Structures are given as structure tokens and as C-alpha cells.
Amino acid sequence: MSDLEKFRAETRAWLEENCPPSMRTPMPEEETCWGGRNPVYKNPDSKVWMDRMGARGWTVPAWPKEYGGGGLDKAHNQVLQQELGRLRARPPLSSFGIWMLGPALLEFASEEQKRHYLPQIARGEIRWCQGYSEPGAGSDLAGLQTKAEDMGDHYLVNGSKIWTSYGNYADWIFCLVRTDPKAPKHQGISFLLFDMASPGVSTKPIKLISGASVFAQTFFDNVKVPKDQLVGTLNAGWTIAKALLQHERNMIGGMGGANMPGSSGLRSPSVAAKRYAGEIKGKIANPAMRLEVAKHNMNSRAFGLTGQRMADEMKAGAPPGPASSMFKYYGTEQNKRKYELLLQAMGTSALGWEGKPFEEHELSITREWLRSKGNSIEGGTSEVQLNIIAKNVLRLPD
Amino acid sequence: MALLVLNEDQVQxxxxxxxxxxxxxPIAAFRKLRDSNDKDGFDRNLWKEMADLGWAGIIIPEEFGGFGFGYTGLGVVLExxxxxxxxxxxxxxxxxxxTAVLLGGSAAQKKEILPAIAAGGWLMxxxxxxxxHHAPYAIATKAKADGGGFILSGKKTFVLDGHVADQLIVVARTSGKSGAREGLTLFLVDSKTPGVKITRTLMADSRNAANVKFTNVKLAxxxxxxxxxxGADxxxxxxxxxxxxxxxEMLGSVREExxxxxxxxxxxxxxxxxxxxxxxxxxxxAEMFCEIELSISVLxxxxIAIDENRKDVPQMASLVKARLNxxxxxxxxxxLQMHGGIGMTDEFDMGLFMKRARVAIASFGDSSFHRERYATLEGY
Known part of the structure; x- marks a missing residue:
């Protein structure tokens, strides 16, 4: 038996033994496991599953072992993912620490910082939020004004951030701050980490058009931050900020593909169209709607294949392409189109706000439709992504 | 599952x-063919050189004198x-x-025809x-059983390279009504057979097409x-x-433009x-860039789906053709728009691409054809 086959057999046995049965079912959004200091486990199995996976480093299988990861190479990680897929296992931990901060720390942090912060992320002990946008710095992110002054033994942070995802639930923040107000705007920014429980930090949830409050405004009033919580070089934080944004964009952009779990079943436009708009001999009854659904699904498949191609090109040794902006742009626009199509297919059934007679998934789709509108704004608007493609890929002049 | 990347041989x-x-x-050579009203509409010497490089038999297995590079190999050349x-x-x-001979030919037909194609000798x-409009089963051309053979009558249009072909692969109806998938039969017809009349049609893209009329053509x-x-199989x-x-081929034009x-x-x-x-x-x-990236992936x-004989080749064909269309x-x-006035001149190449685009889109199914087909294949 080859090493990989052995690993597969062991992994399969371990997962069969350790993945609780309820973690092998589709995950309702409210059961997403975010970890953190004050976690909420609607389903207690979520914690069991996270802890067991965390102990093996399999919440972050590809990270090095010394930082709390699984230390798996690509081939072994692929086997693990296949085995998880076989059980339809839920992700053990959802975390901005894993998706965004971790990769940036691996690239830019000091050895000491990596050993300190990464294992806490891997085990789901600290829930992170992202301090990027400000009321006056949205698309023009580098125009941010939140400042950190050097007070000798610490930085003093003052200002405010907005659109901080889950800011009111987070334990720590990774935050862009201005450390040199005189330098050109991209060159006076630093990347700080600090505890949201620090004196002077407060948050206020923002209610969105969907009715949900996934974002907060975050205020910093004379917050003292120890100096060893600066990542990378002082005033060189923009490089880290950009690298992290690429991870964020890939994360957000991944939503438009045909293989997303959210695109199956009742969230599949073809299924919805048949059920709500009628079918004749197995075909969507309205021929115009049918062609729209086909066009949409074909684009989703093309987008999914593009994600696969990019990943395969990297596996084959090509450097990561300038794909993240394209991914973010197309994926989010496609996700918005998906919800518009679902609404078209479902008619007034997807326009209920709450209560009966609407089914739970119908009410969710109404809210998700509204939530999807933010996808092409957060993490850099579609227009910003097109600018980035024009500049960095097509090399069009400024 | 194969990686979605070209391998080393394919890159080479x-x-x-x-x-x-x-x-x-170069594009100038194509222009010259057009402007000189070349009777063949392509360069026979060039075809000979292509055949010498193995391209004429690029999908044909080596046992039949081919190059054995598969459809992915042919795809990169066509691009x-x-x-x-x-x-x-x-x-x-x-x-x-x-492809038709590989998929449908008898052992004898393969042995006779495939090496001839690979050598660049036969044009089909x-x-x-x-x-x-592209309509695979709307076939009224009839082949009536006659003694041991058939009698072929009917009209065909938009036959690509029809006026230079040595052999025509004719889709004819041997039973049933036009529109039915059942009842079609394919025939290999020598273009010099009595009763075959081929008339070249000059198309906007200056590429080769012909109308073909069959009048009581006797077929063994x-x-x-x-x-x-x-035949539909x-x-x-x-x-x-x-x-x-x-x-x-369309992707190559898209990338060039x-x-x-x-x-x-x-x-x-x-x-x-x-x-x-x-x-x-x-x-x-930037939007075009994204569409092109998606096109590269699906193509x-x-x-690869063809080379791996995957079950979803029909879906992929409709996905690919609709997207490239x-x-x-x-x-x-x-x-053309971004080039402004110069794009409208015959001297400039953009118009050549635009004309080719429309003919290529109409060939083997436009996007509405393929979206409809995709929906059917996917069960909705």
C-alpha cells in the first residue's frame, strides 16, 4: 500500500470514528462554527467536531505543524478533502483567521508572532475581524485615516472602522492604521493586531437591507496597542493589506461557481423554476425562463471550470495568476444574477419577509437575495476589480 | 481526472x-486568397506542409498512419x-x-480512408x-434502397469545403420524416459520382462553402x-x-483580436x-478579459472531455460552442468599435474577424440552439 493509500485508509477510519453524525448533514447558517472566546454552539456537536479536527491540525490542514496546522502536502490534503467530501462533513471551523489573516501572517509575520497567533486560529480560540474600510475610505481604501501614534512603548490608536464583519462578536482585530500622515498615502500605512477587549474599543452593529447585522462600525478611542503587535515593517502595511485582500477576494468570489453547496437543491435555479413556475414533460414550462436558466447555469459551470483551471495551473507549477480580481468580479456578479433568477423563478414565494405561509427556505432566499447585493461591494467593488484587471493584467495606462 | 492544463507535449x-x-x-496570405478569387480558397501547398507536420492525421491513431495527438492536440493547432x-x-x-470515419467506419473503410486523410491526400x-439554421435531424435528402445499393436525391447547403472535397459524407434519410432522429444514414460519396452537382457559395467570411445537389445518385x-x-449515433x-x-479556432481569433x-x-x-x-x-x-478566461477554461x-471519452461530451460541446459564440x-x-473608423476599413483586419465570427457562430449551432440543447441534456 502506498503512503497515500495508507493515509487515506487511516483518515477514513478516523473520520468515521470522530465526525459526529449531525456534522454530516447540510449546515444551516446559524450553526456555522466561528469559534472564539465566547462561542455560541446551537448544536453542541459543532464544538466536538471543531476541537477534534483542531487537535489534529485539520482545521488548517496545509499549515505547518509548528503553527497548529496539519502539515499536509498538496496530495495528502487532497485526500483529506476527498474523504471529508465523502462524508459530506461540515467545515469544522469558519474563520477570517483561517481564510484571510492566517495566510498573511504566514507570509509576513515574525517567527514569534506566527507561533503565538496561528495555533490560536487553528484551534478556533480567537475569533478575528478585519479593520479595513472606514466611513471616508471605501473604494479608496488607502485613504484611511485611523491613526496609530508611536508613544514609545506602545501605539495609541484613534479613529473608526466600518463594515467590520462580525465586529461585535470578534475577539481580536487585524487593522490598517496610518502611522505616517506625511508620507504618500500608500506608504504611511501599517498592519496592527489588537484585542477588541482593550479599553477604548467599542462597536455598533449595522442593520442591513436584508434585516441582518453582519457588519459593525468599530470605534477606537485612545486604544493602547503593544508594539510587538505590529506585523511586518512600520509604514509598509499596504503590501500586507493587498496580499490579504487577494485571499478575501478569492473567498468572496468562490460563491458564483456551480459547485457551491448553496447552488444545489432548492437554490438551484432549474429546480426552483420547475417547482414554482411549472414544468411540462420534465422541462421548465416557460421557454424564455428556461433559456435564461440554461444561460446562467452554463456561465456558472464555466466559472467553476475556471477556478479549477487556476488551481490546476498552480499545481502544475505556474505562479499564481492575477486571477483574484477576475474571480471576485465574476463570482459576485454571478451570485447576484443567481438570486435575481431565483426570485424570477419563485415569484412572490421568494418575496415574503417573515412568518407563514412562507417556508423557511423561501424566507432565507429573500434575505440572501438582499445580502448578495453586498458581494459586489465588499472586498473591493466590481468597478475596483475591473480597474485592477485593466492595470495589473492588461497593463492599460493610468 | 486530468488536470485542466496543457501537458508538455501539447505546449510544445x-x-x-x-x-x-x-x-x-499569416493573415496576409488569407487576404491574398480572397483578393485573387482563388479557385480553391485555400493553399494546397500549405495543406501539404501541414500534412507533413502530421496535422492532417492529428487525431488519427498511429496504426492508421496518424499522429495520435488527440483532440486536445488538434485544438491547440486550430487555435x-x-x-x-x-x-x-x-x-x-x-x-x-x-472523426466520422473513426466513429462510424467499418474496418475496411478505416483502413482505406484514414491513412489517405493523414497523408493529406483526401479532402472531405x-x-x-x-x-x-443548424438543424441536425431536419434532413429531407433521401436515400432509397435500390437492389443492393441506394439512390440518393436531395439538396445540401453550407457544405464546408464542399467544392474542393474528394469525398462527401452525406447525411440522408432512409426512413421516417424530416426532423426525426431515427431513420438517418450516412454515406461516403465520391464527389465525382454522376448526379452530384457542387456549386461553390461565396460567403461573407471568404471561407469555403458549397451547395450540393444530388440527382438520382447511385450508391453501392x-x-x-x-x-x-x-446515422444519428x-x-x-x-x-x-x-x-x-x-x-x-474561434478562441484563437478572439485572443488575437x-x-x-x-x-x-x-x-x-x-x-x-x-x-x-x-x-x-x-x-x-477588463470584462472581455474575464469572458475570454472563462472561454479558455471551457474549451x-x-x-479533454473528448479525449477521455467522458459522458458529458454533449453538454460540454453545447457549453463550449455557446460560450465561444x-x-x-x-x-x-x-x-471594431474601439478601433474607431479605421476598424471599418477593408484594409484593416478587424472586419475580417467580424465576418468570420458571424459565419463561425452560425456553424454547428448558434447560442440559442445550444442553450436549448443544454437545458434538455441537463434535464430541465
Missing amino acids: LKDSARDFIQNKA ETGRTLAASPLISTALIGA ALAHEEGP SNTMLGAIDQ ILDPVLDRARIGLAA FERTVEYLKTRQQFGVLIGTFQALKHRA LDGL DTYFLVSNEA
């Missing part, structure tokens, strides 16, 4: 194909021919002719369409390709491979600045 083939095409069949709009029998003969053409029973009445996969192969257009945005000045500084143009260029997966349409229109 693509590089050498590019060198060859750029040197031997390069699309860059210069190179006219050649690659699609009619190396792709469609060879699929005589299929009967109306202005051994001209049948595959089983009687079951060959025709369908042949058309799917034709769709994906043609899409490869797009690169030229982006270059133009970096050199053309108006209002005292490069027009590439205008966000109105930048965003449209490669489509080619739409992308070529978008890019050829945007390229």
Missing part, C-alpha cells in the same frame, strides 16, 4: 504551430490557425472527416445542413458509413467534436492622452 505543439502559422499562413484566420481543410477533413466535407452498399437508419458525436474543434485591441488602446491618442486611460474603455476591456475541458460576438464587435 502549440508553440511550433504558432511559429508555423505565423510564418506560413493558432484562428489567430491568422488561416484557411485550411483542418476542420472539414482532419476534424470532421477523420460533411454534407449535412439543408436550411439556413459499401458506401454506407455505419448502420442503416442509425455517428452524426451526434461528430457534430459535438466539430463544435468543440471549431470553438478552438483582443490582444490587438488592448495594444491599440495603449498607442492611440485622442484629447492629448492615450485612449486606454479612459475608464469607459478599461472596464469594457480546454471540452477537448458569445465571446467571439462580443470581442469582434468591441474590437
Whole structure:
């Protein structure tokens, strides 16, 4: 038996033994496991599953072992993912620490910082939020004004951030701050980490058009931050900020593909169209709607294949392409189109706000439709992504 | 599952194909064929050289004298021919002719025909369409059993490379009514057979097409390709491979046009600045970039699907053709618009691409055809 086959057999046995049965079912959004200091486990199995996976480093299988990861190479990680897929296992931990901060720390942090912060992320002990946008710095992110002054033994942070995802639930923040107000705007920014429980930090949830409050405004009033919580070089934080944004964009952009779990079943436009708009001999009854659904699904498949191609090109040794902006742009626009199509297919059934007679998934789709509108704004608007493609890929002049 | 990347051999083939095409069949050569009203509409010497490189038999297994490089290999070559709009029998003969014989031919037919194709000796053409729209089963051309053979009567239109073909692959009805999938039969018909009348049709893209009329053409029973009445079982996969192969040529044209257009945005000045500084143009260029990236992905997966004999080749063929139709349409229109007045001149190449785009879109199914087909194949 080859090493990989052995690993597969062991992994399969371990997962069969350790993945609780309820973690092998589709995950309702409210059961997403975010970890953190004050976690909420609607389903207690979520914690069991996270802890067991965390102990093996399999919440972050590809990270090095010394930082709390699984230390798996690509081939072994692929086997693990296949085995998880076989059980339809839920992700053990959802975390901005894993998706965004971790990769940036691996690239830019000091050895000491990596050993300190990464294992806490891997085990789901600290829930992170992202301090990027400000009321006056949205698309023009580098125009941010939140400042950190050097007070000798610490930085003093003052200002405010907005659109901080889950800011009111987070334990720590990774935050862009201005450390040199005189330098050109991209060159006076630093990347700080600090505890949201620090004196002077407060948050206020923002209610969105969907009715949900996934974002907060975050205020910093004379917050003292120890100096060893600066990542990378002082005033060189923009490089880290950009690298992290690429991870964020890939994360957000991944939503438009045909293989997303959210695109199956009742969230599949073809299924919805048949059920709500009628079918004749197995075909969507309205021929115009049918062609729209086909066009949409074909684009989703093309987008999914593009994600696969990019990943395969990297596996084959090509450097990561300038794909993240394209991914973010197309994926989010496609996700918005998906919800518009679902609404078209479902008619007034997807326009209920709450209560009966609407089914739970119908009410969710109404809210998700509204939530999807933010996808092409957060993490850099579609227009910003097109600018980035024009500049960095097509090399069009400024 | 194969990786969605070209392997080393395919990359090498693509590089050498590019060198060859750029040197031997630049866009100026195509222009010359057009302007001289060349009677063949392609360069026979060039075809000989292509055959010497192995391209005529690129999908044909080595046991039949071919190159054995598969459809992905043919795809990368076709993409390069699309860059210069190179006219050649690659699609009619190396792709469609060879595929039809590979999928439907008897052992004897394969042994006779495949080596002849691979050597560049035989030119083939699929005589299929009967109306202005791609309609695989709308076949009224009849083949009536007669003694041991058949008598063929009917009319075909838009037969690619029909007027230069040595052999026609004719889709005829042996039973049932026009529109039915059942009852079709494929025949190999020598173009010099009495009763076959071929008339070249001059198309907007200056590529080769012909109308063919069959008047009581006598066919021996051994001209049948595959089983009687079951021709659609060959025709369908042949058309799917034709769709994906043609899409490869289309992608080459798309990439060429797009690169030229982006270059133009970096050199053309108006209002005292490069027009590439205008966000109105930048965003449209970036959107085209995204559509092209998606096109590259689906095409490669489509080619791999054929080579791996995957079950979803029909879906992939419709996905690929519809996407390349739409992308070529978008890019050829945007390229012309962004070039402004010069794009409207015959001297400039953008118009050649635009004309080719429309003919290629109409070949083997436009986007509405393929969206409808995709929905059916996917069960909705």
C-alpha cells in the first residue's frame, strides 16, 4: 500500500470514528462554527467536531505543524478533502483567521508572532475581524485615516472602522492604521493586531437591507496597542493589506461557481423554476425562463471550470495568476444574477419577509437575495476589480 | 481526472504551430486568397506542409498512419490557425472527416480512408445542413434502397469545403420524416459520382462553402458509413467534436483580436492622452478579459472531455460552442468599435474577424440552439 493509500485508509477510519453524525448533514447558517472566546454552539456537536479536527491540525490542514496546522502536502490534503467530501462533513471551523489573516501572517509575520497567533486560529480560540474600510475610505481604501501614534512603548490608536464583519462578536482585530500622515498615502500605512477587549474599543452593529447585522462600525478611542503587535515593517502595511485582500477576494468570489453547496437543491435555479413556475414533460414550462436558466447555469459551470483551471495551473507549477480580481468580479456578479433568477423563478414565494405561509427556505432566499447585493461591494467593488484587471493584467495606462 | 492544463507535449505543439502559422499562413496570405478569387480558397501547398507536420492525421491513431495527438492536440493547432484566420481543410477533413470515419467506419473503410486523410491526400466535407439554421435531424435528402445499393436525391447547403472535397459524407434519410432522429444514414460519396452537382457559395467570411445537389445518385452498399437508419449515433458525436474543434479556432481569433485591441488602446491618442486611460474603455476591456478566461477554461475541458471519452461530451460541446459564440460576438464587435473608423476599413483586419465570427457562430449551432440543447441534456 502506498503512503497515500495508507493515509487515506487511516483518515477514513478516523473520520468515521470522530465526525459526529449531525456534522454530516447540510449546515444551516446559524450553526456555522466561528469559534472564539465566547462561542455560541446551537448544536453542541459543532464544538466536538471543531476541537477534534483542531487537535489534529485539520482545521488548517496545509499549515505547518509548528503553527497548529496539519502539515499536509498538496496530495495528502487532497485526500483529506476527498474523504471529508465523502462524508459530506461540515467545515469544522469558519474563520477570517483561517481564510484571510492566517495566510498573511504566514507570509509576513515574525517567527514569534506566527507561533503565538496561528495555533490560536487553528484551534478556533480567537475569533478575528478585519479593520479595513472606514466611513471616508471605501473604494479608496488607502485613504484611511485611523491613526496609530508611536508613544514609545506602545501605539495609541484613534479613529473608526466600518463594515467590520462580525465586529461585535470578534475577539481580536487585524487593522490598517496610518502611522505616517506625511508620507504618500500608500506608504504611511501599517498592519496592527489588537484585542477588541482593550479599553477604548467599542462597536455598533449595522442593520442591513436584508434585516441582518453582519457588519459593525468599530470605534477606537485612545486604544493602547503593544508594539510587538505590529506585523511586518512600520509604514509598509499596504503590501500586507493587498496580499490579504487577494485571499478575501478569492473567498468572496468562490460563491458564483456551480459547485457551491448553496447552488444545489432548492437554490438551484432549474429546480426552483420547475417547482414554482411549472414544468411540462420534465422541462421548465416557460421557454424564455428556461433559456435564461440554461444561460446562467452554463456561465456558472464555466466559472467553476475556471477556478479549477487556476488551481490546476498552480499545481502544475505556474505562479499564481492575477486571477483574484477576475474571480471576485465574476463570482459576485454571478451570485447576484443567481438570486435575481431565483426570485424570477419563485415569484412572490421568494418575496415574503417573515412568518407563514412562507417556508423557511423561501424566507432565507429573500434575505440572501438582499445580502448578495453586498458581494459586489465588499472586498473591493466590481468597478475596483475591473480597474485592477485593466492595470495589473492588461497593463492599460493610468 | 486530468488536470485542466496543457501537458508538455501539447505546449510544445502549440508553440511550433504558432511559429508555423505565423510564418506560413499569416493573415496576409488569407487576404491574398480572397483578393485573387482563388479557385480553391485555400493553399494546397500549405495543406501539404501541414500534412507533413502530421496535422492532417492529428487525431488519427498511429496504426492508421496518424499522429495520435488527440483532440486536445488538434485544438491547440486550430487555435493558432484562428489567430491568422488561416484557411485550411483542418476542420472539414482532419476534424470532421477523420472523426466520422473513426466513429462510424467499418474496418475496411478505416483502413482505406484514414491513412489517405493523414497523408493529406483526401479532402472531405460533411454534407449535412439543408436550411439556413443548424438543424441536425431536419434532413429531407433521401436515400432509397435500390437492389443492393441506394439512390440518393436531395439538396445540401453550407457544405464546408464542399467544392474542393474528394469525398462527401452525406447525411440522408432512409426512413421516417424530416426532423426525426431515427431513420438517418450516412454515406461516403465520391464527389465525382454522376448526379452530384457542387456549386461553390461565396460567403461573407471568404471561407469555403458549397451547395450540393444530388440527382438520382447511385450508391453501392459499401458506401454506407455505419448502420442503416442509425446515422444519428455517428452524426451526434461528430457534430459535438466539430463544435468543440471549431470553438478552438474561434478562441484563437478572439485572443488575437483582443490582444490587438488592448495594444491599440495603449498607442492611440485622442484629447492629448492615450485612449486606454479612459475608464469607459478599461472596464469594457477588463470584462472581455474575464469572458475570454472563462472561454479558455471551457474549451480546454471540452477537448479533454473528448479525449477521455467522458459522458458529458454533449453538454460540454453545447457549453463550449455557446460560450465561444458569445465571446467571439462580443470581442469582434468591441474590437471594431474601439478601433474607431479605421476598424471599418477593408484594409484593416478587424472586419475580417467580424465576418468570420458571424459565419463561425452560425456553424454547428448558434447560442440559442445550444442553450436549448443544454437545458434538455441537463434535464430541465
